[in-house]
Amino acid sequence: MKLDSKYFDKIRMTPRGSKPEPKVEKTCEWPGCEKPARHKAPKGRNAEGQFHAFCLQHVQEYNKSYNYFAGMGDASISDYQKASQTGHRPTWKLGENAHANAGARRGTARNVRDPLELLGRERKPAEQKLGRTLRKNELAALQTLGLDENATPDDAKAKYKLLVKRLHPDANGGSRANEDTLKAVIQAYDTLRASGFC
């Protein structure tokens, strides 16, 4: 089809007096936010002309972070994201799999294109604390303490104390029947401490 044809012009023009399309309001793309999305924010590099839709609060938050990242290298951005998951407290070293995990996370927030990964994805509490996916041995350690990926560091500490108290020979009339279980519990807690969980 020739783009300068009179038919094309007809199609493209909005006829006068036509009814406006019924307004369907989009919901804010920020995870967990259900407010109407009346504000647009550019998606950024390699996505020119594409926009996220946010509520007022979240478009401001997005723009603030977006400007903050302008001029930062990829490494600084991933450091920032890691830090923001732990409230910008000083954190431990990036794990070997940090890059692989970052790749896997890309675009997982409601399948929204998010090149800077500002939106992140919903993480279980244990993953939030670690800033990454749980490793097998970490999940196993939590399970040894009778917990799972919903556990917080405080849960792990409390459960550890309780189990040690309960399994210790002193609490069992000097019996060492629970020695193996006690060892497993101590080992599990060591694993969680070594990974920076608690």
Ligand SMILES: [Zn+2]
């Ligand atoms: Zn919002």
